[in-house]
Every structure is written in C-alpha cells, then in structure tokens.
Amino acid sequence: MIDTLMLIDDENLFHLVFEDACSLLDIALSIEALNSSDEADKLFSDWFPDDPNGEKPECVFVDLNIIGSSFDGIEMIRKINHDYGNGVVIGIISSSEDEMEIQKAKDVGAQFWIIKSDDIEPRLEAFKEDYEGYKSGSAPFKVYK
Amino acid sequence: MNVAKGIRDFFLRTARDKRVYAEGSFLKVLEAEKDDKEFQEYLDLCKEKDSDARKKRLAITKQIQEQNRELERVNKENESVNKQLSKALQEAHKQSENALQSKQEAEIAKREAEKLRDEAITDLEAFQKKTQTELMGSIVKVALMVILGVGLITTALYVFVLLQGHDSKIIESTWSNLFGILLTNSFSIIGTIMGVKHATKNDN
Numbered sequence: 001m002i003d004t005l006m007l008i009d010d011e012n013l014f015h016l017v018f019e020d021a022c023s024l025l026d027i028a029l030s031i032e033a034l035n036s037s038d039e040a041d042k043l044f045s046d047w048f049p050d051d052p053n054g055e056k057p058e059c060v061f062v063d064l065n066i067i068g069s070s071f072d073g074i075e076m077i078r079k080i081n082h083d084y085g086n087g088v089v090i091g092i093i094s095s096s097e098d099e100m101e102i103q104k105a106k107d108v109g110a111q112f113w114i115i116k117s118d119d120i121e122p123r124l125e126a127f128k129e130d131y132e133g134y135k136s137g138s139a140p141f142k143v144y145k
Numbered sequence: 146m147n148v149a150k151g152i153r154d155f156f157l158r159t160a161r162d163k164r165v166y167a168e169g170s171f172l173k174v175l176e177a178e179k180d181d182k183e184f185q186e187y188l189d190l191c192k193e194k195d196s197d198a199r200k201k202r203l204a205i206t207k208q209i210q211e212q213n214r215e216l217e218r219v220n221k222e223n224e225s226v227n228k229q230l231s232k233a234l235q236e237a238h239k240q241s242e243n244a245l246q247s248k249q250e251a252e253i254a255k256r257e258a259e260k261l262r263d264e265a266i267t268d269l270e271a272f273q274k275k276t277q278t279e280l281m282g283s284i285v286k287v288a289l290m291v292i293l294g295v296g297l298i299t300t301a302l303y304v305f306v307l308l309q310g311h312d313s314k315i316i317e318s319t320w321s322n323l324f325g326i327l328l329t330n331s332f333s334i335i336g337t338i339m340g341v342k343h344a345t346k347n348d349n
Contacts, residue, residue, distance in 0.1 A: 013210050014210070016206045017207060020200075020202055020206065021203060023169075023195075024199050026173070
C-alpha cells in the first residue's frame, strides 16, 4: 500500500471520488488533494533539496488541465522530475486520451496515464498491481484505459 | 500497529456505550493482538461500517458528477441555442433596418418622381400657353391683314371711282357696309381672343 499519495486536480468532487475509491481498494494510507499546480509547486520547492520531516509524497497523480493554475499537469511533472529532484512515482490522471499529450507526458518522465471516468476503480486496481514496478523504476510507461 | 490496553478498552467502551466507531485511514494501521478476538471483531466491524459509508458516498458523488456533466451539457446546448436566437434576432433587426431604409428611399424616389411630374406638367402648361398665344397672335395678324387688305382695296376702289367720276353710289354703300362689317368683325375677333384668354386664365 502507498503510504502518502498526492492528487493535484481542480475538481473538488473528483477529490472525494478518488479518496473513496483509493480507500476502498486499499491503495493509499493517506491522500492529500490539492486544487492547483501552483500549490503543489510551492510544496515541492519547500521539500527540495532536503525533506527532513519526510513530508514528500510517495506517489503523485496530476490532472492534465488544471483550471486556475499557472501551468498544466505535464509542466508540473517536468518540474518535479527535473527541478525538484524526482524521487516520486508520478503520472497523469485525465479524461483526455490525446496521443500527443500522452507522448509529451511520457517525454517529461510521467510513468503512467490513467483515463479519468465514472468507472475509475478497475484502472486504479490495475495501477495498484503495477505500483511496485513504478516504484522500482522497472515498469514501463502505461496508459490505463 | 498494536494498541495499549487502555486505548483498546476506550475504543470498545465508546462503541458499546455511545455507538461511535473508529473510521478512515486510521483503521488501516490498527491491529489486534493475536488472541484478542473481541478487539479483532471490533476492528472488522469498524472496517465494514467505514467501507459501507465510503461506498455510499462514492455512489452519491459519482451521481452528482454525472448530474453536473449533464447540467454542463444542457448549459452548453442552451448557450448554443441562445447564440442562434441572438444571431437570428440580429438578422431580423438588420432586415428591419434595411426594410426601413428601403421604404425611406422609396419615399424619396416617390417625392422626386412627383416633383418631376409637377415640373413636366408645368412645362407642358407653359408650352400649351405659349402655343395658344402664338396661335392667337397668328389669328390676330391674319385677321388684321385681311381686314386691312379688304379695307384698303375697297377704299382704293372707292377713291378710284370718285377720281374717275363714275357712278359711286353702289360702291359708296358697299364701302360703308363693308367697312362697318369689317370693323364689327375686328371687334368680334378681339372680343373672342380676350374671352379665350380670360377663360384660360380662370382655368389655371
């Protein structure tokens, strides 16, 4: 089970769906849901280069288009991977299936792409099975449709 | 994570007396001692209750999400219909303005045509008057020439008879009658012309 998971998504209602689904599937012990990438950017900059209290999450789910934020999910992943020292399992959770965007996410170091829909539980369950591979860096990039 | 006996008892007592159960992620870290069946049953019950509550909330949240999406879709449709209506209204307004402008242009054209018609009528009347005046002038000239010609011929004949010493009685009365007739006719012609002129003036 993931100890700490961070969700960055502008839709509050989805926070509830995600938290309940993760709790029911025993995916994560604690979930921190943020509304904007700016908020997440500030936290990650605080945790870099040192995170003495171990507050940095183990895994991060980022929405592709975060309304009200200065930058989108792909840029957020790029920043975490390149500017803030990486060290987290990170990927996109979005309703978009745009191949170009998926490729961009892969290029900046996203490890997975989960299609957001009403029936999210099977995808999260599949992600849970692959999680150890992502953590060790051995699992290839995957799109959960 | 195993808990101290005091905490364990507190959990069990709270559940029994107040019907308040532990919930949330906290349940995922709590563990009962191997031989503590009571606390294990308590934890199982808490997890079941928590899971039921979450399932219920998840279903409701998904339903709300679906409703929100539907509302968003309807809202987009409404916006689209509103845009179409607004466009149609603008088009109708534009056509109304065009019709008004066309009407104004038609009125201007009508006034122009009426003005031209009036001018044409005036010109025609002026031309008719001119023609009438010229005709009258010609009649007067011819009449005067005839009168003067006849008068001169008769007078010359009368003078010739008087100078030659011929009998002048017949020519005398003839000259007198003719002169009278010519004079009367002259005035008659002048009177007729004046009358016609006066009548034409009254018509206008």
